[in-house]
Amino acid sequence: MTTKNLLVELFVEELPPKALRKLGDAFAGVLADQLKSQGLATDESAVTAYASPRRLAAHISHVWLKAADKAVQQKLMPASVGLDAAGHATPALLKKLQALGADVSDPAAAVAALKRAPDGKAEALFYDSLVTGATLDTGLQKALEEAIAKLPIPKVMSYQLETDCALPGWTSVNFVRPAHGLVALHGNAVVPVKVLGLKAGNLTRGHRFEAAVDPVLLQDADSYAQALSRDGAVIASFADRKAEIARQLAAAAARIGGGVRAIEDDALLDEVTALVERPNVLVCEFEKEFLGVPQECLILTMKANQKYFPLLDAAGKLTNQFLVVSNISPSDASAVIGGNERVVRPRLADAKFFFDQDRKKTLASRVAGLDKVVYHNKLGSQGERVERVRTIASAIGLQLGGDALAQQADQAALLAKTDLVTDMVGEFPELQGIMGRYYALNDGLSTDVADAIEDHYKPRFAGDALPRNLTGAVVALADKLETLVGMFGIGNLPTGDKDPFALRRHALGVIRMLVEKDLPLELGALVAGAAPAFGDKITDASAALTEFIYDRLAGALREQGYSAQEVEAVLALRPQRLGDVAKRLAAVRAFAALPEAPALAAANKRIGNILKKALEVDPHVSEVLLQEPAEIALYTAMKAVLPQANAQFDAGDLAASLQTLAALRTPVDAFFDSVMVNAEALDLRLNRQGLLKSLHDAMNRVADLSRLAA
Known part of the structure; x- marks a missing residue:
């Protein structure tokens, strides 16, 4: 067949x-x-x-x-249940065979057709049949x-x-x-x-x-x-139809010339592909007077409401032409073009009206309006939230740039949410922050503050740009920390795939800014410092939030290609400066490639277990109490190696610091081969524990090397 x-x-x-x-x-x-x-x-x-x-x-x-018909073997029951002492079929076996459609008119023949095979400790009966194919x-x-x-x-x-x-x-x-x-x-x-x-x-x-x-x-x-x-007259394939639309869009832009190109938006292209059966791209235009409105507003209204493709010039500026993907191909397309131009005009006029009306009031005059906007029933209004963000931003700004940065960050934080009560953002929520920047410039504010108002939402998604200046980074950090600390403080945590307040995304945003901008801020202090801004509205959950951020960091690092062992080794120390994490990981990876690494990692793990049982250990070592040749040799090697390794660590050369420590492999192995750490004499035992404590502290400054042990 x-x-x-x-x-x-x-x-x-x-x-x-x-x-x-x-x-x-x-x-x-x-x-x-x-x-x-x-x-x-x-x-x-x-x-x-x-x-x-x-x-x-x-x-x-x-x-x-x-x-095709399929041979199937089915387990029936233990042989002891299906057969009596004489080997004849029991009623239970005959009933089971009958239910499967087997011929039981001759019980002896039916039993002979079965297979007996071991099944665990007992023997079982199996029935072979042929299942007719569908x-x-x-x-x-x-x-x-x-x-x-x-x-x-x-x-x-x-x-x-x-x-x-x-x-x-x-x-x-x-x-x-x-x-x-x-x-x-x-x-x-x-x-x-x-x-x-x-x-x-x-x-x-x-x-x-x-x-x-x-x-x-x-x-x-x-x-x-x-x-x-x-x-x-239908292109049935979604992929073929999408490719044809993309081809026509590019061709239409090329015919216009001057480096004009259609805006790239794969989601819009997918949606338009799903709206037409045979695409026909047409060029339309609107009055140039509308170009006085911020192009983000015009682009959004054309894309979201009309499914049009705006055209940008070679410099990325919006032109007064746009492309329509029609579902019909008349010999004279003027009526279709004219209809689309008439439809878009009121949309653009609305955007222009909102923009003109909004500029009649300053952002500062809108601050009071935020008190009427509910943020969260347990955390108050947007106005209250703004005050918390200001407090956090001022503290971070003071730490990073003194009074000047603190004042700029405070001003940007005060105005960052005011565009939420403008007509434009009320109509197009996607423009929050973007419109705030335009209105700030209209009010005569500095470019740094205006940019910070737009950028305080960044990064909004994976791969998004970070704030373009330090003021923006400060306010963005404050805004995300306020959300994280507040939600953790009222127990509103993400569960499973549910994260309505995007706390995972906010945590990754904090991580990216601390890492990629290498900000000299300590994570624990940053999180704990934000909690007092809430007063008695929350329970301080700084410890849980800090662990949550480290978990997000661990996941992000694994996605970047670092092994679980490498990530665990570095993050086990809970490094406070996240900007150092990449250097620590690179040092650990270089160390792990050394031939001495496995033995030193295993020894480090063994030392850690010894010290854990000994509870508190003083790292002090008395040379007088060193008796065994192996412990004297280890101490001598440590005196030679540790100062160099510590100096390299302090200078920021983490990889060299770990590689220097690799020289201790031989004396460490010899120590464990011939020295009893937990000696009966208390002074000897404490001295040897102190020696190991000194070694352990030095070896684990970059990462917990025991996590590299197999």
Whole structure:
């Protein structure tokens, strides 16, 4: 029996555009997986997903009409239960065999057909049977029902279908959108499956207005995409349609010339791809007077509300032209162009109105309005929050740059949230911070303060830029610390995948600023110093929050390619200057590559265990009490090596410091081979513990080397 290719299409009303790509991939993926699990398709079967605004489809190669029969061995029961003392079948065994469809008319023959094999400590009976392979009709029916059940549907609709039976009536159907057609072709043969009240056929529908033929006849599974393109004016593949839109966008920008390019936005491109069946990119424009409005406002309203692609010039400035992806291709596109230009004009006029109105009031005059904006029922208003951020920012600024930086940070923190009560941000919340910067410059504030107002939200996501100046970094740190300390202080912690206040993201933002800007701030003091700003509103959870930040740091470092051992070794010491962590990791990696490293790491672990049992140990060593040659040799080597290693550490050459310590391997090994640390004489025992304590302290200044032990 040969295989043929399979095509399944579900034709529906317009699907939710932001979910279309996932729906298409899920539909094809589950369908293929189900067919493979039933033996109707193989791992070599190629799966092609199709998704357009009105269809979900899958093309699967090498699908069998019937799956191969499969030999199955099934454990029945222990032999002691299935057979009596004479070796005859017990009633329990006969009943089990009967339930499996075996012939038990001759019990002796039925027993003879069974296999006996050890199963643990006892012997068990096994029954061999041949399971008939699934047919494509039944297998595809099951696979299709499973694929529909597992679709990641954002919101289910309920609709009515007339029943297809002798008694007239209606039945309710639940699906993402009303379904109107089903195609199932194995080669050129229709597979008789039913789903959502629909029977499979070989007819589908093309473009609403531009299809050359309606309905579109599909000759076989392999002609699906070509037939839809030729007769239905539809590009069925999501990927092909997206590539065609990108090509047309670039071509349209090139025709305009002057280095003009369409704005890059993959999410917008995906959404537009999900809105059109046959894209046609057109060039439109708006009045130049609107360019006086900040370009972020115009770009956002065109992208978010109209799904247009704004055009930027070679310098990255917005032009008064934009691109529209139309779903129709008339011979004269002037009406389509004019319609889109009329639609966008009121949107831009609204943005201009908001901008003009907002500039009539200074940001300083809006501070009082924040008292009316609720931040959190346990933490008060945005106005109260601003005061806390000011307190934290001033303290950080004073530490990093004295009074001048503290004053700038305080001013920026005071005004950072005021754009939340402007008309523009009320309409477009995504512009918070951005509009604050424009309004600050309009008020005559310094560029440093204006930039800090915008940048205090940064980094907003993984890979986002950091604040561009120190004032911005101070306010951003204060803002994130206020959120973290406040939420931890009221017990509002992230759980599992739920993190409504983005505390993980805030923690990573704090880490990135401390590390990448190498700020001379100690993490523990930074966190603890923010808590007093809350007064009695919170319980001080500084210790838990600090551990949370170290956990985020550990995860981030592992994602950067550091091993778990390297990360644990460095973070076990809880380094307070996070800017030093990268240097410590590099030093540990270099040390771990040395031939002496495994032995020294193991010795370090052993020393740590000894000292842990000894509780408090004084690192003082009396040369008079050194008796054994090995302990004298170790002490002598330490006197030669440790000053050099400590000097290198203090100079910031961490890698050299660890490499210098590698010279102690031989005397350390000799010490443990021939010296009894816990000697009976108290003075000897304490002296030897002190020697090990001195060594342990010196070896673990960069990292806890015991974490490198296997």
